[in-house]
Amino acid sequence: MQRHFRRFAALLLGLGLASGASAQxxxxxxxxxxxxxxxxxxxxxxxxxxxxxxxxxxxxxxxxxxxxxxxxxxxxxxxxxxxxxxxxxxxxxxxxxxxxxxxxxxxxxxxxxxxxxxxxxxxxxxxxxxxxxxxxxxxxxxxxxxxxxxxxxxxxxxxxxxxxxxxxxxxxxxxxxxxxxxxxxxxxxxxxxxxxxxxxxxxxxxxxxxxxxxxxxxxxxxxxxxxxxxxxxxxxxxxxxxxxxxxxxxxxxxxxxxxxxxxxxxxxxxxxxxxxxxxxxxxxxxxxxxxxxxxxxxxxxxxxxxxxxxxxxxxxxxxxxxxxxxxxxxxxxxxxxxxxxxxxxxxxxxxxxxxxxxxxxxxxxxxxxxxxxxxxxxxxxFPTQTPRDPPYSGASDSSKVTGFYGMTRRNDSALRLLSLLSQFHVAAEPDGTLTVAPLLSDDAGKPLHWKQIAPLQYRQVNGTDRLVFVPDDHGAIRYFTTDYLPAITVFQRIPASRSMGAVGPWLGLSVVTVLIAVLCWFIAPFVRRHYRTKLDLVPATRISRRWSRMGALFLLATMLGWFALVAAMGANVKLLLHGTAAPWMTFLYVLGCAALLGVIAIVVHAARQWRDRARSRLVRVGDTWLALAAIYLGWFLVVFGLVSFNTHF
The missing domain is CATH 3.40.710.10 (DD-peptidase/beta-lactamase superfamily)
Structure with a gap:
């Protein structure tokens, strides 16, 4: 799947220092x-x-x-x-x-x-x-x-x-x-x-x-x-x-x-x-x-x-x-x-x-x-010598520039999820160089390394290209640019809360939590039948449990549906270029609204479980964990536009 995202990002890029030593x-x-x-x-x-x-x-x-x-x-x-x-x-x-x-x-x-x-x-x-x-x-x-x-x-x-x-x-x-x-x-x-x-x-x-x-x-x-x-x-x-x-x-x-x-x-x-x-x-x-x-x-x-x-x-x-x-x-x-x-x-x-x-x-x-x-x-x-930059003796900027970045050439109306999955990671290596994965790679797909030559300026190791980070008026990194690529976009710093580094692990954990809960619910009746036990719930709890399960199914279907659609877009860009992805997006928007209602149902059921003295602590903790995962997924659906009903892409 990652290869498809990289291919799509490459297509977008195809369809764009003063104080550093210059090449002679x-x-x-x-x-x-x-x-x-x-x-x-x-x-x-x-x-x-x-x-x-x-x-x-x-x-x-x-x-x-x-x-x-x-x-x-x-x-x-x-x-x-x-x-x-x-x-x-x-x-x-x-x-x-x-x-x-x-x-x-x-x-x-x-x-x-x-x-x-x-x-x-x-x-x-x-x-x-x-x-x-x-x-x-x-x-x-x-x-x-x-x-x-x-x-x-x-x-x-x-x-x-x-x-x-x-x-x-x-x-x-x-x-x-x-x-x-x-x-x-x-x-x-x-x-x-x-x-x-x-x-x-x-x-x-x-x-x-x-x-x-x-x-x-x-x-x-x-x-x-x-x-x-x-x-x-x-x-x-x-x-x-x-x-x-x-x-x-x-x-x-x-x-x-x-x-x-x-x-x-x-x-x-x-x-x-x-x-x-x-x-x-x-x-x-x-x-x-x-x-x-x-x-x-x-x-x-x-x-x-x-x-x-x-x-x-x-x-x-x-x-x-x-x-x-x-x-x-x-x-x-x-x-x-x-x-x-x-x-x-x-x-x-x-x-x-x-x-x-x-x-x-x-x-x-x-x-x-x-x-x-x-x-x-x-x-x-038209040959040139590889620049011989003097060793940089200033303080390293690696802690200031590392993080996740995204292209200014992007769609915020309907494809924020695609932008999330297409982010690039600037990382500091043990030898003091930077890498920008998977954006800046050599012909074999291996990350290029960049050494610092001046404040916020880097040069490709054994190369001539530059990587420059541009700060805002307060000194925070605003974006980076490089002459390794055509000048059709710059790469903006992504806030930590919306970066793949933060969102990815929590998103994965939340989806896995919901998936495990759904699987357990399907397996549980067979387990109870095997041990000849019966689930004894008061009517109100039984109803909230039913709605909670429906909510989890909607959440899981929505998330898997969006990731399947984005993977399909990466594999076949004509879904975007022909506009044939729009009906599927509208369907997933509707499903997402149902998933948001499902989040409420999951949270209500978890709260009810704590009021039901007959429920074990393990069950209460499990439903609470599910509720937290559902709340995060609900936040994700809203923040990344998966319930926006916008098909302007």
């Missing part, structure tokens, strides 16, 4: 040169191994330098059944959230034309209203930096059919709650990008898909790219099949995405290279210009940082600086397709990688594969 960038004379031949040798070794190791059917990679393609090649198969190989020119992939870069480009085009203003309330451009929070509206700048404060929303994000795709309807029916003030904390939002795309549609007077085609794709000569769903008949035969794993070999249906601006692009690697070359050349490719050079530079520049020295968010692009390089990029994940686009503006280099399978979670899935290939690419062609 060096490039030995013997370092390989960025040439077509050497790129071929590198990727011909890396990509086939990645496909085999992670059970992926096919992938593609393309590398550009300024205005030309240095390397482009497909690996594996676009169609396993027909044995059709992947082609960078002819095979369409689904870049997922990398599509957002086109939406943000469209927004910035309209900003250049004076039709949009980055710091104006988005409600000025809408025909419905986004509620304020703490008196602060949302601006386009907030949307581009993923700081509007929306909770995450997955329901309907990938509907079962393209017939269900409707940008306007989706946005008006799925307004997410605002859980943070705008501009304060990064929390990746597909809804926010959809909102920006709808603003483009309204202000331009063109359908979003048509606007992108007319003003970005066609000028750049991206003839094998589209946001249309379903695909046009001319492109549909070129679409790669999508697979869960290569060994499974069963092609899955075309994945619809709603809102389309957040991730509906279909494109070949060659077409993606044309977009990369345009952005690397200040918005121009050949005679076509889609943005001014100043606008492109502004999109690459950081407009939000979660901690000093840790890469943050530009306007649409997130920064992923590494090896002393400025890097702007964006990843993208559907259930089946997984992609990364990275731009090195100062070197004029861009790289796009995409895979057509979810891959084996036991091998880290495609997120680990993509990151490993890109990091190896950087280390080969």
């Amino acid at each position: 960038s060096t490039e030995p004379a013997s370092s390989p040169q960025l040439t077509p031949a050497d790129l071929g040798a590198f990727f011909d070794g890396a990509m086939p191994f990645a496909l085999r190791r992670s059970d992926i059917a096919g992938g593609v990679v393309i590398v550009v330098k300024n205005d030309r393609v240095l390397f482009a090649k497909g690996y594996g198969y676009a169609d396993l059944g027909e044995r059709i190989p992947v082609s960078p020119d002819r095979t369409l992939f689904r870049p997922g959230s990398t599509s957002k870069l086109f939406t943000w480009t469209a927004v910035m085009q309209l900003v250049e034309q004076g039709k949009l203003q980055l710091d104006r309330d988005v409600n000025a451009y809408l025909d419905f209203r986004i509620p304020e929070r703490d008196g602060r509206p949302i601006t386009l700048r907030d949307l581009l930096t993923h700081t509007p404060g929306f909770e995450d929303s997955a329901r309907g994000l990938m509907p079962a059919s393209t017939d269900d795709v409707d940008l306007e309807r989706y946005l008006k029916q799925h307004i997410p709650a605002r859980i943070f003030p705008a501009g304060e904390l990064v929390a990746y939002s597909n809804y926010g990008c959809g909102l920006a795309g709808y603003i483009v549609q309204r202000v331009s007077g063109e359908r979003f898909e048509s606007y992108i085609a007319q003003h970005i794709l066609q000028p750049l000569g991206m003839s094998h790219a589209t946001f249309a769903q379903p695909l046009p008949s001319t492109l549909a035969p070129l679409m790669s099949k999508g697979y869960l794993t290569a060994s499974d070999g069963k092609p899955q249906p075309f994945e619809a995405v709603d809102p389309a601006p957040a991730g509906a692009l279909s494109a070949t690697a060659t077409d993606m290279s044309r977009f990369m070359m345009a952005m690397l050349q200040g918005g121009q490719l050949g005679d076509a210009r889609i943005l001014t050079s100043d606008t492109v530079a502004d999109m690459f520049k950081e407009h939000y940082v979660s901690a000093p020295g840790v890469p943050g968010y530009g306007l649409g692009f997130y920064r992923e600086d590494r090896n002393g390089l400025t890097i702007a990029g964006h990843g993208g994940d559907t259930v089946l397709f997984h992609s990364d686009l990275h731009l090195l503006p100062e070197q004029g280099v861009g790289i796009f990688i995409s895979f057509n399978s979810a891959g084996s979670p036991d091998a880290g899935g495609t997120r680990m594969v993509r990151a490993a290939i890109f990091h190896d690419f950087l280390d080969r062609y």
